[in-house]
Amino acid sequence: MQSFDFILFGATGDLAMRKIFPSLYQAYIDGFLPPIGKMIATGRSSLSTEQFIEKLNNNSKIHIKNCDDKKWEEFIHNINYLSINLNETKDFDLLKGKIDNKSQNIVIYFSISPEFFIKACENLTLVGLNDDRVKIILEKPLGMDLKSCQAINNEIAKYYKEKQIYRIDHYLGKESIQNLLILRAFNPIFTSLWEKEHVDYVEISVFETLGVEGRGEFYDNTGALRDMIQNHILQILSLVAMKIPKKLDAESIRSAKLSLLKSLKPLSDEDIKNNVIRAQYDKSGEFKSYLAEDNIKENSQTETFVAIKAELLDDNWKGVPFYIRTGKRMADSFAQIIVYFKNKEDLNSSPNKLIIRLQPENQISLNLKVKKIGKTMDYEENNLILNLNSTLAMQPYERLILDVIEGNQASFNHKEELETAWAWVDPILKNWQENKTPLYYYIAGSWGPKEAFDLIRRDKHEWHNC
Template sequence: MLNTSFEPVDFVLFGTAGDLARRKLLPSLYELEKANLMHAESKIIGVARNESSLTEYQDMVKENIEKFTKEAICPETWSRFCAKLEYLQVNMKEPEDYKGFLSHVDDSRIMVCYFATPPAIFGDICRGLHSANIIDETVRVVLEKPIGNDLETSKAINDEVAEYFNENQIYRIDHYLGKETVLNLIALRFANSIFATNWDHNCIDHVQISVAESVGIEGRWGYFDDAGQMRDMVQNHLLQVLSLVAMEPPTTLDADSIRDEKLKVLKALRPINQSNYQQSTVRGQYIGGFVNGVEVPGYLDEPDANERSRTETFVAIKAEIDNWRWAGVPFYLRTGKRMPAKTSEVVIYFKRQPHNLFGDSFANLPPNKLVIRLQPDEGVEVTVMNKVPGLTTSGSMDLQKSYLNLSFSEAFQGERIADAYEKLLLEVMLGNQALFVRRDEVEQAWSWVDSIIDAWNNSNEPPEQYQAGTWGPVNSIGLLAKEGRAWYQSKAVK
């Protein structure tokens, strides 16, 4: 039975021939169809500038669904999905071309416009839609990151979109907010008193948020060298996760209640600038090495590289939140390319016991840890100390670390974990903004990040080199070691 529980949608995918659409968006829409979560009368209108027949477009979509879902197409699902597909050739900078939309969209239905294009043409698309007279209060727009290259350009892009759309129509997407384990953070914190009552400076020693990538630039030199790891990863993904870990309980689960609390965290981040960046940040750039046993080139040896580039491919930051809950609790952020494994993890280190009764087993009792794995193998686990079973004549009690698996993948075995984009696309069609980023959040994050980048640029110091296949520059280890701490050793590395 087909889903008719919500309104039909005209889903307009700008940049439908691009990498993001082919890898993520079209396969995610297919999975929603497969799960019976797309209205029977919804349409998917692919928009690109190249000429293509509908049959050619349908074949391209099918090929990429098979390629990126890595599953055989379900004939019944494909028949329904294929019938929803339409294609429109548009030069997105030419307002006249948008008149073609009039024969594809129905002004009595909700229209979702997904801008999977460079942000530089967001304004052009808005003007084109306006010129075709198809914008009203029911239209929703989804903006892909990065929204700008700094605070100034972010404001300019947001201003262009705001000329035509109200804030409640704009969905700024960060796919990390659609990951099940990120969503589970809210449930872990606020539905369980064991965590809710111990989630502050009285019980937590520090927090680590790491996003490691084993890949290099993957042919994106031009984009990445302008952005760098700070703009590409910290400004959005890491700061969004940090704000969810650190936020106060929202009054409700509605969109603005959650986003209000996240914004308070971003505003409370202690500024890092010329006066303290050396104590609080480390940036690096990878040189040649080996990843998973394969020799890889250094950043400056990648195709099309500028050998004088000082763009960072690694960032480590000691961030501090100046409020009552988190006073004295550092948040260590780390992200880099060409690292030993692809992994994203949040690790909450609880404070050690004030007195050790078990010195015969552990001279220093290790702290309890809550590990939230975002990728790979999404899950949650707690490290605790247990007695070793068995008899002893020593009179002492032997302890060992144990790992309690709190993962929903264990609790709900056999159930498929949806891709983050599936969740977010469904939320757009339902009109729920809770998992999307509000304009003031984006601009507050840029303000904090810009200060760090300015300090780096003013110092004129090059990034520290680190070998591909390692966990980053030596000084990133020192960032924690000088305070008696160490980076968590990810289980993703065999």
């Protein structure tokens, strides 16, 4: 098995400590991680390797369930720390000096603010760390709108080829999302029903009970539309509705997703007025209002909740509404996809539903009507449940980092996907910036604003809250 070198920019940050190092450790003890040549953690902090390891022991190890102390010591033995100023080329000379020239597989993870991506790429190129051996992982958000996303993509393309770039979205590494394509491709019961003739509507929800949790400055400049809808939820929507390609390889999957995203019906100001709801949480009991959170601008109009009725121009889905929503400080935390199948006109009962749970559990269930037990012909609802919470299931970051090492781009965003998503979202952002539609409010710890319920009930549908 070929060894690899791993370079992490932003190694002292929260994401690195909570997700990246625990995922690398898990891959190591699972036996999936190839032999490590060099593992170089970099950051702005002036730390020795010993001081950085102490930081890992205090801030990263705690996020690993059932950590084996002996294996952990073996794992961290491979790590070296290097203090780097991303604007200083001489620091990159030091980095290059720590990489073996014979290394054939070099993974560089950018767990840093996107504003530093371009300068880091430029300096990596100046020291020769951009040849075909190198793959780079880019964390979101990639831009704040279409123009800034294109600018980042175009600049990075000066230094790295598209096949070297891995734009990571951890939702695409979740077990139930990975299962979605298999479920659709290899089960004729769903393959034959997955179209407008049989599907009434689709719901995608991502809710959090948490508020901004100390990320006020970041969140106030971002908001729910950019943070969740533009990347995570539109990626999920594309996997739900795209045509299943003949081959489930990276090129075919990414092409199918892009085609689907291009079929999103553009939103006019009138569409936004009727089909897009933005809201912000207000105080309730122990919960502060959004405006009372730390580092939030006075009278901020930043949304913490969004609900949208989206439509596709794709022939397979024309006329089928896709209701998407996301919110912070909600009544419960979950992420789920629900496909509602059509009833025949002579049946006065609730529809069959396929429920795909992404979190907190990975689970797929099919809601069915079954006969009640006993001397009756009455029916009741019950679920066929496929539990994907196996001890063998990988955490999203573990799976995705291993995919990068192996050169598999199937679960990563192509630049055209992101730009197409931004092109659809941009009119909403412009509409809000011009205050053409109102900002609503909802009680912290609730299911969201009344207007989001009105949006879906207008079509005689209901949100599935659980």
